[in-house]
Amino acid sequence: MSKNQTSRTARASWQAATFVVALALAMLTIGHTSDARAADKSSLRILSIGSDVTEILYELGFGDQIVAVDTTSQYPPEALENKPNVGYMRALSPEGVLSVGANLILASAGSGPPETIRALKASSARYVEVPAGKSAEGILTKVEAIAAAVDASDAGARLKDKLAAEFKKLGQTARTVTKKKKVLFVLNATGGRIIVGGAGTSADEILRLAAADNAAANVTGFKPLTTESVIAMAPDAIIVMKGGRGGLDAAELGRVPAIRLTPAGKTGELRDMSGVFLLGFGPRAPKAAASLIAWLYPERAGSQ
Amino acid sequence: MAVDRGDMPRHAFARAYLARTTFKNWSVGARLLIGSGVALVAAAFASLAIGPTGISLFAIPQAIGAMFGNTDDVAALQSRLVLFDLRLPRTLIGMFVGAALAVAGAMMQGLFRNPLADPGLVGVSAGAALAAIATIALGDSLAAFWVNALGIYALPVSAFLGGIITTTLLMIVAGHSGQLMMGTLLLAGIAFGALAGAASGLIAYASDDRELRDLTLWSMGSLTGSSWEKVAAVAPFALIIGVAIPSLVRALNGLLLGEAEAYHLGIDVPRAKLVIIAITAAAVGAAVAVAGVIGFVGIVVPHFVRLIAGPDHRVLLPATALIGATVILAADVVARTIVAPSELPIGIVMAIIGAPIFLHLVLRRGML
Numbered sequence: 001m002s003k004n005q006t007s008r009t010a011r012a013s014w015q016a017a018t019f020v021v022a023l024a025l026a027m028l029t030i031g032h033t034s035d036a037r038a039a040d041k042s043s044l045r046i047l048s049i050g051s052d053v054t055e056i057l058y059e060l061g062f063g064d065q066i067v068a069v070d071t072t073s074q075y076p077p078e079a080l081e082n083k084p085n086v087g088y089m090r091a092l093s094p095e096g097v098l099s100v101g102a103n104l105i106l107a108s109a110g111s112g113p114p115e116t117i118r119a120l121k122a123s124s125a126r127y128v129e130v131p132a133g134k135s136a137e138g139i140l141t142k143v144e145a146i147a148a149a150v151d152a153s154d155a156g157a158r159l160k161d162k163l164a165a166e167f168k169k170l171g172q173t174a175r176t177v178t179k180k181k182k183v184l185f186v187l188n189a190t191g192g193r194i195i196v197g198g199a200g201t202s203a204d205e206i207l208r209l210a211a212a213d214n215a216a217a218n219v220t221g222f223k224p225l226t227t228e229s230v231i232a233m234a235p236d237a238i239i240v241m242k243g244g245r246g247g248l249d250a251a252e253l254g255r256v257p258a259i260r261l262t263p264a265g266k267t268g269e270l271r272d273m274s275g276v277f278l279l280g281f282g283p284r285a286p287k288a289a290a291s292l293i294a295w296l297y298p299e300r301a302g303s304q
Numbered sequence: 305m306a307v308d309r310g311d312m313p314r315h316a317f318a319r320a321y322l323a324r325t326t327f328k329n330w331s332v333g334a335r336l337l338i339g340s341g342v343a344l345v346a347a348a349f350a351s352l353a354i355g356p357t358g359i360s361l362f363a364i365p366q367a368i369g370a371m372f373g374n375t376d377d378v379a380a381l382q383s384r385l386v387l388f389d390l391r392l393p394r395t396l397i398g399m400f401v402g403a404a405l406a407v408a409g410a411m412m413q414g415l416f417r418n419p420l421a422d423p424g425l426v427g428v429s430a431g432a433a434l435a436a437i438a439t440i441a442l443g444d445s446l447a448a449f450w451v452n453a454l455g456i457y458a459l460p461v462s463a464f465l466g467g468i469i470t471t472t473l474l475m476i477v478a479g480h481s482g483q484l485m486m487g488t489l490l491l492a493g494i495a496f497g498a499l500a501g502a503a504s505g506l507i508a509y510a511s512d513d514r515e516l517r518d519l520t521l522w523s524m525g526s527l528t529g530s531s532w533e534k535v536a537a538v539a540p541f542a543l544i545i546g547v548a549i550p551s552l553v554r555a556l557n558g559l560l561l562g563e564a565e566a567y568h569l570g571i572d573v574p575r576a577k578l579v580i581i582a583i584t585a586a587a588v589g590a591a592v593a594v595a596g597v598i599g600f601v602g603i604v605v606p607h608f609v610r611l612i613a614g615p616d617h618r619v620l621l622p623a624t625a626l627i628g629a630t631v632i633l634a635a636d637v638v639a640r641t642i643v644a645p646s647e648l649p650i651g652i653v654m655a656i657i658g659a660p661i662f663l664h665l666v667l668r669r670g671m672l
Contacts, residue, residue, distance in 0.1 A: 068645060087646025090514065091521045093528050094390050096645035098382065099356035110514060114456040115529035123385055124378045200512070221512045 044150060047100055049089050050108025052139075053130050054079050055282030056146050057106070060155045068100035070111075074276045075284070094119040106130055106149055134205040134281045136167040143283070159283065166286035173293055173300055174211035181296050183207055184215040184235035184264070187275075188247040189256075193224045202279040203239075209285070210292035212237075227258035235262055237269040237296055241278070271295060333619030336612055340626035344399070347633035351395040352387065354637050356644035359386045394530040398636050399629040400538045401527070401595045404545060404587035406628025409602030410609075410620055414556040415580050416486065422602045423588040425493050426581050427474045428467035430500035432592040433523065435466025437504045440518045441511035459522075460534065460593035467589030470496060475581060484577045486563075524649030525598035527636050534594045541590040548583050549621050552576070556617040600654045601628050604662050611669050631658065 044065040048054040054073035057066055063076075068084040070092070086097050089108060094116040097105070105125050109132040111117060121127045128149040130142055140160050147156020185203035187195045197203025198219035207214045215235035216225070225233075238259070240250040248256070250270040259265040278288045293300060353361045363383035370380040371388070405423065412421040423429060439462040443451040451458040474496055478489035508519055555576035558566030567573050591598070605628045606620065613619045635654040640647040 071646075084645050087643070088517070088521075090518055091526070091528065091647075093356070093640055093645065093647040095355045095357055095386055095640065096647055098386060099358065099645050112518075113529050115531050118456075118531075119385065119390060122389070124382055221510070223509075 044104055045102045046150070047086065047097065047102035047105045047107075047125075048073060048079075049086070049092070049106065049111050050130065051075065051276060051280045052142055052282035053106050053108050053146060055280060055284065056143055056159070057150070059159055059283045060143075060147060060150065060152050062150050062152070065150070067102050068097075075280065075282075092116045092120075098123055098125075104128065104149065106146060108132060134202060136164075136171075136209075136286075139281060139283070139285055140164060163283060163286060166290075170209065170286050170289050170293070173290070174209070176300050177211040177293075177297055180211055180213045181236040182215040182234065183210075183212040183296065184230070184233060184238045186238060186240045186253065187222050189240065189253050190247045194227065194230060194253075195222055195224050196230075197222050202281065205281070206278050206285070206289060206292065209289035210296065212292065212296055227256070231258055231261050233262075235264045236267075237271070238262075238264045239278070239292075240270065240272050241275040242272045333613045333616065333623070336609070336619060336623050337626070340623050340630060344626045344630045344633075347630045347637075348395055348399065350637050351398065351633045352391050354641060355386065355391055356641060357382070357386050359383050361387075363387060389532070390530075393532050393535045394527050394636070395633065396535050397530040397538065397594055398527050398632045400542050401591040401598065402601055402629035402632030403625035404541070404591040404628075405598060405601040406605040406624045406631075407545060407549065407621055408584040408587045408591075410606035410617070410624045411552070411556065411580050411584055412602075413606055414559055414615075414617060414620075415577065416490065417560065417562070419607065420603070423584055424497065425490060426584060427470040427493050427496045427500070428585045428588045429592060429597065430497040430504075431470025432463040432467035432589055433597060434470075434500040434504045434507075435462040436522055436592075436596075437507050437519055438462070438466075440522065441507045441515045457533070457537075460537070464589045464593040467592060468585055470500065471581065471585035471589075475578070483574050484581070486577075521649065522596045525596040525651040526639075526647070526649055527595055527632075528647065530594070538590050538594055541586055545583060545587050548579065549625075552580060552583070553617045553621060556580070556621075560615060560617075595650075598632070598651050598654070600651065600658055601631060604658055605631060608662065608665065611665055 044062070045067045046057065046062060046065045047068050048057050048066050049070045051072040051074060054066065054069050055075055057063065058076055058079070063079070066079065066083060068086050069079045070086055070089040071080070072089055073079045084100055086092055086100060090110065090112045092111060092113070097116065097120060103125050105120055105127045107117070107120075107127065108130050111129075117127075126149075128145070130145050130149075131138070133139060133141055140163060143156055143160050143163065147153055147159070185197040185201075185207065187197055187203070189195070196216040196219070197214070198216045198221055199214065200220050201222055203222075204214045204217070215233040216223075219225070238250070238253065240248070240253055242249070250272045253259055254265055254268060254270045259270075264270055273292075277284060278292075280288075349361070359382070363380075364387060366377070366380040367384040367387045370377065370384040408423040409421075412423055412425055413419055415421070416425065436459055439447055439451065439459050442448075443458065447458075450462070454461055474489065474492055475484065477492045478485050480488070508516060511519065555566065555571050555573075558569045558571040559573070559576070561569075563573050566576075588602075606624050609620050609623045609627060613623060631654065632650070635650050635657065638648075638657070639650045639653045642648060642653075
């Protein structure tokens with residue numbers, strides 16, 4: 001390389017270094033002007049992590065006390081629209097979470113990473129872990145834990161009673177179903193790949209609550225299926241999760257030749273449903289299961 | 305910078321080439337080292353001073369107060385937590401990861417005499433990824449005993465061991481009567497990488513959606529999980545790398561010319577190769593263990609330094625370490641503030657900012 005080029009490079013790297021130093025100094029000053037705000041102890045400032053936690057807080061009437069939510073909190077929609085979002089519940093940034101200034105952190109049991117959770121527990125905010133659970137009892141336990149954390153035992157008891165009644169009614173309806181339908185839960189269908197919810201998934205749980213058999217019970221987890229095995233599973237009905245991007249909706253899936261060969265395809269029992277609604281396992285779980293029953297067994301739901 | 309080969313004997317040519325390369329670029333190199341040192345200090349200050357809570361370095365006295373007894377003041381406690389337990393370890397880990405990955409890349413490119421070589425060639429990344437993925441996905445079942453025993457350190461420890469074991473196996477495969485066959489090493493490395501990739505794929509296929517999400521995030525890299533324990537865990541590696549680098553400079557400079565030429569320069573080539581690979585595996589294994597997979601630094605930073613200061617490892621290795629650390633810190637500051645209170649994976653930020661700058665540099669200089 002020529003001498004001229006060499007000195008130009010050296011000059012450029014000095015300029016770059018100077019620029020970085022200046023930038024750092026500038027940011028120091030900015031950091032100083034926006035000083036840490038004082039925590040207001042008189043009122044609750046809740047950070048809600050987990051869609052079920054957020055839904056229960058809204059149900060208990062603590063929606064206005066929530067200062068920030070995580071990405072999974074998609075219901076009610078205004079939670080994610082109006083409040084700061086601290087990111088995905090399993091990849092929380094410790095300083096990001098602290099910056100929302102919450103004095104109560106209500107986090108679903110799966111939140112992470114563990115280092116962040118440890119730092120949050122060491123912070124001045126109160127950290128309460130809400131147990132995960134997908135059964136009726138599990139959901140009631142969640143309500144209890146959250147109501148205790150926000151000191152709203154009355155509202156908590158009311159919500160618990162309401163949910164318990166809904167679950168009871170659901171159970172009664174479910175027991176009247178004599179011939180269970182085989183239902184396939186499609187998470188996403190793109191380009192010939194149909195991803196279904198097998199055993200051990202939240203889809204499997206909601207189908208059980210709705211007195212339906214999971215057509216994909218012989219696979220574990222959310223798995224892609226070949227169209228041939230979909231035919232072999234012979235589902236009576238197919239649920240397509242709405243909200244997945246770029247996938248086929250129920251009507252489009254119904255026109256796929258292999259799907260047309262299934263009982264569901266022949267009778268046209270395919271339907272789009274919201275994933276957050278069906279798989280959230282918050283306070284709307286009984287309603288979700290009931291709406292499934294109403295669709296699958298219209299005569300039963302009508303008899304209620 | 306061509307040296308006329310003429311009728312010179314091979315080793316004389318080699319010496320002349322080295323002398324010419326080093327002499328001519330020394331002053332640029334010195335300036336580059338000073339410049340990148342200053343940049344690193346600035347980046348470290350920025351990393352300590354900037355964060356979504358808005359706590360600045362002016363809170364340091366308060367935070368130190370909270371460290372020594374004064375524990376009534378909530379704001380002081382918060383400053384202490386953020387400055388000393390979150391940002392400081394994160395900055396130190398970032399410096400280590402950046403320096404380790406960049407130096408490992410530079411050493412691999414020197415060893416293989418290939419501008420595209422990266423630490424992945426010796427299998428360490430693939431092995432570390434496989435072990436990490438296995439720990440994430442099997443933590444509730446097959447690997448439960450391991451996760452229970454090590455708690456939150458199961459993942460970094462597995463990643464490190466996975467990387468080291470893979471590289472050791474690879475070196476055994478490619479060893480031939482005490483000599484490492486570089487061709488075999490390269491090809492066996494590809495085979496190992498493919499095998500580890502397939503095993504990782506199988507595990508990912510069998511995992512549930514939560515585990516998949518964890519796997520994806522881990523493979524994009526992040527400094528979020530930095531803690532003092534991790535700083536303590538990587539400190540010995542930083543020390544080893546720091547101590548070993550000066551003694552490798554001569555061997556790497558000699559290897560630039562070819563193995564035979566290096567041998568004629570009086571370098572113990574078989575030993576040098578072993579040491580270089582062992583240090584690379586340790587450095588990358590430790591970096592991947594604490595921060596997940598972070599690409600880009602290992603290839604781009606050494607080339608950046610070569611474009612400015614030439615291939616002399618006396619400048620290349622230290623400058624690469626300084627700039628690698630700077631780049632990671634700068635990218636991390638952006639990653640954790642730009643979408644606050646959430647944060648972006650650092651690899652994404654680095655590639656978005658770094659790739660165009662690098663491309664510009666390459667096009668301007670018209671060389672690689």
